[in-house]
Amino acid sequence: MTGFDLAGLLTFWARRYDDILGLIAEHVVVVLLALIFATIIGVGVGLVVWNSEIGRSLAVTSAAVILTIPSLALLAVMIPLFGLGWTPTLIGLTLYSLLPIIRNTVVGLREVSPAIMESARGMGMGRGRVLVTVQLPMAWPVIITGVRVAAQLTIGIAAIGAYVGGPGLGQMIFKGLSSLGSKNALNFALTGTLGVILIALLVDALFNYITKYTTSKGLRA
Amino acid sequence: MPDMTEPTDSRAFPDTRPNKLIGQTSTDATISTTTTITTVRNTSGAHIQLADVSKIYPQQAVPAVENFSMDVQPGELVMFVGPSGCGKTTTMKMINRIIEPSSGSIQIDGRDVLSLDPNELRRHIGYVIQQIGLFPHMTIAENISVVPKLLGWSKAKISARVDELLSVVQLDPSTFAGRYPKQLSGGQQQRVGVARALAADPPVMLMDEPFGATDPITREKLQQEFLRLQDTIGKTIIFVTHDFDEAVRLGDRIAVLSDRSHIEQFDTPAAILSRPANDYVASFIGHGAAIKRLGLLPITGVTLGAAAAASGPVTVPLSDTLRDALDALVVSGQGVVGVADADGRIVGSLTVDSISTALGAEVVAPAAGSGATKTER
Numbered sequence: 001m002t003g004f005d006l007a008g009l010l011t012f013w014a015r016r017y018d019d020i021l022g023l024i025a026e027h028v029v030v031v032l033l034a035l036i037f038a039t040i041i042g043v044g045v046g047l048v049v050w051n052s053e054i055g056r057s058l059a060v061t062s063a064a065v066i067l068t069i070p071s072l073a074l075l076a077v078m079i080p081l082f083g084l085g086w087t088p089t090l091i092g093l094t095l096y097s098l099l100p101i102i103r104n105t106v107v108g109l110r111e112v113s114p115a116i117m118e119s120a121r122g123m124g125m126g127r128g129r130v131l132v133t134v135q136l137p138m139a140w141p142v143i144i145t146g147v148r149v150a151a152q153l154t155i156g157i158a159a160i161g162a163y164v165g166g167p168g169l170g171q172m173i174f175k176g177l178s179s180l181g182s183k184n185a186l187n188f189a190l191t192g193t194l195g196v197i198l199i200a201l202l203v204d205a206l207f208n209y210i211t212k213y214t215t216s217k218g219l220r221a
Numbered sequence: 222m223p224d225m226t227e228p229t230d231s232r233a234f235p236d237t238r239p240n241k242l243i244g245q246t247s248t249d250a251t252i253s254t255t256t257t258i259t260t261v262r263n264t265s266g267a268h269i270q271l272a273d274v275s276k277i278y279p280q281q282a283v284p285a286v287e288n289f290s291m292d293v294q295p296g297e298l299v300m301f302v303g304p305s306g307c308g309k310t311t312t313m314k315m316i317n318r319i320i321e322p323s324s325g326s327i328q329i330d331g332r333d334v335l336s337l338d339p340n341e342l343r344r345h346i347g348y349v350i351q352q353i354g355l356f357p358h359m360t361i362a363e364n365i366s367v368v369p370k371l372l373g374w375s376k377a378k379i380s381a382r383v384d385e386l387l388s389v390v391q392l393d394p395s396t397f398a399g400r401y402p403k404q405l406s407g408g409q410q411q412r413v414g415v416a417r418a419l420a421a422d423p424p425v426m427l428m429d430e431p432f433g434a435t436d437p438i439t440r441e442k443l444q445q446e447f448l449r450l451q452d453t454i455g456k457t458i459i460f461v462t463h464d465f466d467e468a469v470r471l472g473d474r475i476a477v478l479s480d481r482s483h484i485e486q487f488d489t490p491a492a493i494l495s496r497p498a499n500d501y502v503a504s505f506i507g508h509g510a511a512i513k514r515l516g517l518l519p520i521t522g523v524t525l526g527a528a529a530a531a532s533g534p535v536t537v538p539l540s541d542t543l544r545d546a547l548d549a550l551v552v553s554g555q556g557v558v559g560v561a562d563a564d565g566r567i568v569g570s571l572t573v574d575s576i577s578t579a580l581g582a583e584v585v586a587p588a589a590g591s592g593a594t595k596t597e598r
Contacts, residue, residue, distance in 0.1 A: 119354025122319060122427075123368050123417075124344035137358045216358035218401030 004186060012187040020172075024195050027168030030161065031154050031203070034090055038097030039147055045098075046105025046143075047131060056106055063099035071096070071157045075164045089158065089166030096157055097150035104146025108139025141215045148207040155200045159192065169195040264296025266457030267330040267424035269316065274325030276311055285311045286482040289325070295424075296455040300472035302465055302505065308482030309461050313427050316459065317346045329425060344368050347418030347426035347456070351433045353410050355402040361387070361413050362398040368421045386416040389450065408439040415447070419454070426458040432467070444470055465505055469494065469513055477502045491517055511580060515544035520560055523579045525569025531559030536567060543579060546571045 013020065042063075049055030066074075071092065078088035112135045120130045162170030169192040176189030212220075270293075276286040286308045293299050301309040314320040316327055318339045327334040334342060355364050362383045369379045384394040390412035402410055411431060418426060432440045432447075448471060451458065462468055468475045469490040476487045479501055486498035494514040497503040506513070520539055535553035537546045539562050549558045550573060559567040 113352070113354075115350060115352035115354040116356065118319065119348065119350055120356075122317060122343055122346075122348035122350070122354075124340040124342070124371055125367070126340050134356055134358075138356075216401075218357045218359065218403060 004190075009187050009190065012184060013191065020191060020195065023167075023169050023171060023192075024199060027155070027158055027170075027195070027199055028203070030086065030089055030167050031093065031151065031158050031199070034093030034097055034154055034158075035147060035151055037090070037094045038101055038150060039143075041094070042098050042101030042146070043105050043143060046102050046109060047136070049102075050106045050109040059102050060099070060106065063102050066095045067099045071160045072163060075160065075166075079164055084165035086167055088164045089161030089168075092161065093154045093158055097147075097154055100146040100149040100153070101143065102146075104142045104149075105139065108142030109135045111142065112138050137216060138219065141211065141219055144207070144211050144214065148204070148211070151203050151207065152200060155196060155203060159196055169199075264455035264457070265422065265424055266296040266455055268295050268328075269293040269425060269457055269459070270326075270328045271312075271316070272326045272328075274312070274315060274322050274327060276308070276315060276320060277323045284323075284481055286315070286322075289482050289484070291476065291484070291487065293457055293459065295457055298451055298458045298460060298471060298473045300468035300475045301459065301461045301478055302463065302468045302475055303478035303482075305463060307478050307480055309478050310429055312478075312482045313429060313459050313461050316425070317343050317348060317427055319348075344371055344421060345423045345425070347423040349414050349418045349426070349428045349431040351430040353414040353431075355410055355413060355417070357402050360399050360401055361392075361405070364402070364413060365417045365420050367417065372421055374421075382420060386419055389419070390416045391446065392416075407435050408443060411435060411439075411443055412446075415450075419456075424457060426456045428458060428460045430462055431460075433462070433464075440467075447471065465507065466513065469517065477505055490514075512544060512547075514580060515547055515576065516542050518543040518579060520546055520571070523571065523575060525560055526557070526572060526575060528559070528567045528569050530557050531567050531570040533558065535559070536561040537571075539563070539568060543571075543576050547573070547576055550576075 045059050049059045074095070075088055075092050078091060082088045082091060109131070116134065116138075117130065120134050125134070158166070158168050159170035159173055161168060162174045172188045172192035172195070176185045176187070176192065179185045179188070269291075271289055271291045274286060274289045275284050277284045289312055291299075301313060303309045311320055315322045316329075316334065318334065322335065329346075355361075356367075359367075362380075365383045365386055366379050369382060374382070383398060387394040387397055392409060392412055397405070397409070397413075402413070405413065414431065418428075432443050435443060444467065460468075460471060472490055474487060474489055475493055477485045477493065477498075479485050486493055486502045488498075491514060493502065494506060494510045494517075497506055497510075520537065520541055520543060523543065533553045533555040535549050535555070536559040537549045539560055546558060546560070550556075550571070557570050557572045560569045560571060562568045
């Protein structure tokens with residue numbers, strides 16, 4: 001393996017910048033898509049199970065079990081079912097995102113104080129209406145934090161999606177690792193890794209912004 | 222929808238309760254009232270009847286509420302007083318079915334509450350709890366709009382109603398409508414809580430220790446505002462408290478409750494103070510029953526001594542109560558204190574003797590005026 005050469009790395013970036021940008025875009029898209037699916041599923045599950053002891057433990061435990069499966073194994077298992085490419089990656093990332101989103105949804109919905117629940121019921125709001133117009137908006141900052149955690153988690157895991165032919169920067173990292181000793185091996189791996197870190201920072205900043213503009217002023221600290 | 226801020230012209234008699242903040246002292250002064258006035262109040266309230274209402278929780282040997290029966294007249298403010306855990310809150314919450322009764326019947330204006338849709342029922346019963354329960358993610362205007370929105374009012378009507386109610390509870394609409402609950406003080410939040418409960422002009426209000434969590438000064442202010450508000454809106458109100466003094470200050474009638482929500486005595490504050498039904502009620506009144514009663518008696522109800530007899534610099538306004546007059550007597554150290562009208566002129570005088578006489582007259586008076594359809598004030 002050759003030593004680190006900054007000039008070489010910069011040259012590498014200059015020559016392949018459209019490849020790199022394309023992979024970054026793919027990476028971001030696959031993560032965001034997975035987060036959108038997981039938010040819809042996770043919040044939906046949370047809304048259904050939040051008030052049932054059994055439902056709650058079932059949902060949270062299942063999501064926790066999924067998260068304990070090594071990502072490489074989970075992706076490999078999906079090849080016979082969904083083939084290679086985007087589909088297994090997207091499904092895998094969605095599954096991994098569920099735990100923080102379901103858990104935070106349940107916690108957020110349950111955190112609404114009994115006094116607020118009672119005054120809502122006392123004004124003649126049905127349970128469904130209380131859930132959607134009172135509990136969900138009040139739980140939103142907690143839920144969005146769950147999505148944020150899921151984002152950090154999946155940005156890293158998405159790199160492994162390349163193992164099943166998935167999109168994103170993982171392709172560069174794997175290329176580097178599989179061609180160790182060659183001239184550009186380190187540049188490939190390093191670019192992929194730095195790209196993942198960059199995306200993580202950008203997405204986190206994005207969530208700062210989303211949290212701020214989707215949370216009621218009355219709930220902001 | 223009746224305009225709540227409109228003065229109630231048809232009211233035959235002025236209120237006899239302490240009315241320092243009411244600001245109608247000049248009219249009071251011109252009418253020579255006796256201490257017990259019975260009046261059919263101008264009211265937008267409903268008639269509430271509870272008959273043999275019980276609540277038995279499973280796995281509990283003793284009922285939380287047992288065979289509770291009560292008739293509350295339209296426009297009446299009934300206080301439930303009792304120690305913690307006596308079932309007073311449970312009893313109140315069965316009226317809007319936050320807690321479902323195990324047996325018995327509850328009727329509002331003759332309609333069986335238990336046969337109505339609970340949500341529909343609750344939209345027509347104002348509900349205020351100690352913790353207020355304002356929705357933190359909604360502005361004050363949005364909080365007040367909740368029930369009108371559920372009832373499908375138009376936007377224009379809701380917005381006009383919000384402004385009207387904020388004015389009623391003395392919060393400037395242009396300042397407060399767009400604020401969030403956390404930007405308000407405790408007392409301001411409590412006023413919004415009351416405004417929210419009044420939003421759809423319900424005939425019945427249920428209030429569960431609404432002023433319990435506020436500091437004493439704020440509480441007294443809220444109580445006085447609340448009394449003045451009730452004078453203009455005349456709702457039928459069930460008000461739960463464990464503070465007997467609050468019950469005396471606010472209630473038209475007080476129900477003193479013991480375990481299982483058993484009614485030990487249900488009568489006017491004056492009658493309970495002068496003739497407690499038993500030792501339990503007496504212990505609840507505590508010491509100083511006579512002084513507490515003086516707080517219910519306006520100076521206007523007493524025959525004043527000659528104005529010339531008042532010599533000292535200390536005077537009391539005619540709109541005060543005998544309790545305030547006694548306070549002034551004690552402070553002045555004189556045997557006599559002057560009574561001043563709204564313009565500051567001395568119109569008469571009071572001595573300890575005249576106050577005692579008034580108290581004695583009050584002891585025998587209430588028996589005459591506790592008719593079924595009348596509210597003794």
